[in-house]
Amino acid sequence: MVTRDALAEAALDTLPITVAILDGDGEILLTNQSWKEFAPDLDVDHVGVNYVATARMADDDYARRAVEGLEAVLEGDRDTFAMEYPCHTPSEKQWFLMRASRFAVDGDVRVSVVHLEITERKLAEIEADEAVERLREEQRNLEHVLERVDGLVRDVTDAAVGAASRDEIERQVCRRLAATDPYVLAWIGRVDVTTRRISPREWAGRDDVPLENDELVLASDESHPAVSALEAGESRVIQNVADFEDADRWWPTGADEWLQSVAAIPIEYGDVTYGVLVLFADEADAFDDRELLVLESLAGTVSTAMNAIETRQMLTTETVVELQVEIEDPSLFVKALANDLEAAVTYRGLTYDRDGTALVFFYVDRTDSVADAAVSLDGIESATVLSEYDDGTLLELSVSDDVVVAIADHGGVVQRFDAEPNGRTVDVALQLPNSQSTRSIYDLLEQRYDRVELLSYHESDQPTRTPRDVLAELDSELTDRQQMTLQKAFYAGYFEWPRTVSGEELAESMGVSRSTFHQHLRTAQGKLLAELFAADPTSEG
Structure with a gap:
């Protein structure tokens, strides 16, 4: 019959955390398998070693805190003690949580010491703190820019940082800008991924101005500064509307009484585009280099705040975007592989090796010369045959700069990325967390490949x-x-x-x-x- 102690020891060995049991003097009575594997070069269990005495030998603040906490638990001054500490190596940064808990067995004092790796949580906390610090730094920098717009910078930044939703950010920013001379009208537009149309979502200022809604479509006409700014990914300015050839197309007759200059600034965070800010001024040449620098900084603050809100919402969202496209480009490696081998290529999945290199898995309806054909393609660093079947081969491809990896970096999940040998297109189906990441992925595909056709766009509850x-x-x-x-x-x-x-x-x-x-x-x-x-x-x- 298995004894209770043997069962407990065996159970401890299955835990993915390091565990040691100490007696009342701090001597190690028992360790689990994870404890032994933590230092595989030693291959010892440390039973009989005085854990507290060993920790006392380390001359650093973390060791001193650990010793003080362990001694307090051993002496009965407290029941538990916990602390986080770094344990970095030359190749990577690591953090651990140590927790000591006092208990008794047959009247004898025992203390369990558990070490749990918390590196990923710690890195996430550091990244979150850095994001907050970047936002605060942006605010500090903006407040020192130009004396004339000092109040504007403060108001817009406060509106962006203090808002609880993206709609509120857009609404408050437009109001603050339109209330500041020489601006008389401000609107923020978003791009519909299906129609590629720019639609003003929030605006403030004059009420008697017909906005350009339903008139602005990407790639169809770049004369409007909002379209041009989004297409180029940089600000566009009309310093004097009277000299602008297409002014009558976009703004009403008689607008020269109040409309003298226009600026359009894309609202971007990294490679994610949230929209475009369009400002109208009642002065010509209102948007000089200094003014534009301030507005671009403000747009950076707005996009950072939007990203923070979108990231928070992504964690609790109950909808996803399902996107299906066709890509026509012979250089796309999936299509090239299907053509070279005259076989269907079907996507299976994605993972990463220890150095972060992406490993993409594809099933090919062919069994000979598959790896050689794959490794000859651009962007494929290596090709490994994982399995061979009667009618096909499972390939592992090590890729450098690949679109599948870019999709994953945007939070997307590839559901289909397949190519037939006799067709001209690659069939792609994706699941994405929100419309912004969808817009960015669609833009990325259009930039990389000859032709990208949107087949379906669907937001669904999950x-x-x-x-x-x-x-x-x-x-x-x-x-x-x-x-x-x-x-x-x-x-x-x-x-x-x-x-x-x-x-x-x-x-x-x-x-x-x-x-x-x-x-x-x-x-x-x-x-x-x-x-x-x-x-x-x-x-x-």
Whole structure:
């Protein structure tokens, strides 16, 4: 019969966190498998070592805090102690959470010491703090620009930072700008991804001016400064409307009484375009270089605030955008591979290796010369045959600058990226978190390829907790190696019966031993099942 102590020790060995049990003097009585693997070069369990005495030897503030906390728990002054600490290596930054808890067994004092890696959470916190600091720095910089617009900078920045939604940002910014001389009208427009039409969403100023709504379409006419600014990705200015050849097309007769100059500034954050800000002034030459610098800085503040709100909303959104397009370009490697091999190419998935290189998986309806044809294409660094079937081959492609990676970087999920040998187009289906990322991805595709045709655009509700949510939470739990192992095994057909690839073959493709591969796979499967069962509303606990 298995004893209770043996069962507890075996259970500890399954935990993906390092655990040690101390006696009342701080001596290690028991460690789990993760503790031993944390320093594999030592390959010892440290049983019999005085943990507190060893920690006291380290001469740094974190060690001193740890010793003080552990001694307080051992002496019974407190029941628990927890602290976060860095443990960086020359190759990467790492953070851990140490937690010590006092308990008793048969009247004897015992203390459990747990170390949990929190690197991803810490990096996310640092990134969030840096984003907040960038926003504050933008505000500090703007407040020192020009004396005349000091009040404007402060008002617009406060409106952007203090707003609770993107609509409120646009509304408040337009009001603040239109209330500042020499501006008499301000509007902010967004681009519809399906019609490519720029539509003013918020405006303020004169009420007797017919806005250019339904008249501005990207690529159809670049004479309007709003269209030109979005097409070029930089500000456009008309310093004197009277000299503008197409003025009568966009603005009413008699507008020269109040409309003298116009500026259009794209609202962009990185490669995401949120829209365009259009300002009208009752003075000619109102938008000199200094004025434009201020407005571009303001647009940067507005876009940063919009991005912060969009990011927050993405975490709680209940809708997704489903996009389907056709791409016609013989240089697109999926199309080139299908043509070269005269075989259908079907997308299977995406993961990353330990150095961050993207690994994209495709199934090819052919069994000979597949890897050689793939590696000869531009952008393909290496090609590996993971599995061979009677009628096809599963390829792992190591890519550098690939559109599939760009889509993933925008928060998109590729559902289909397929090419037939006799067709001219690549069939692409994507799922994206919002309309802004959809617009950016569509623009990216149009910039890269000869012809991109939008087939469908659909916003749909998603369940409260979707597979995407489970994957996002699982991503924070899995290490890079665990995630890569799990995805490779799945894409290669390791879980199919009969198996088309062995664990030894997959381990070799990853450059690790067979036992290491299976260890990563078991750990990843355990975390996946735990997350899936937690996601099931019918499960207990």
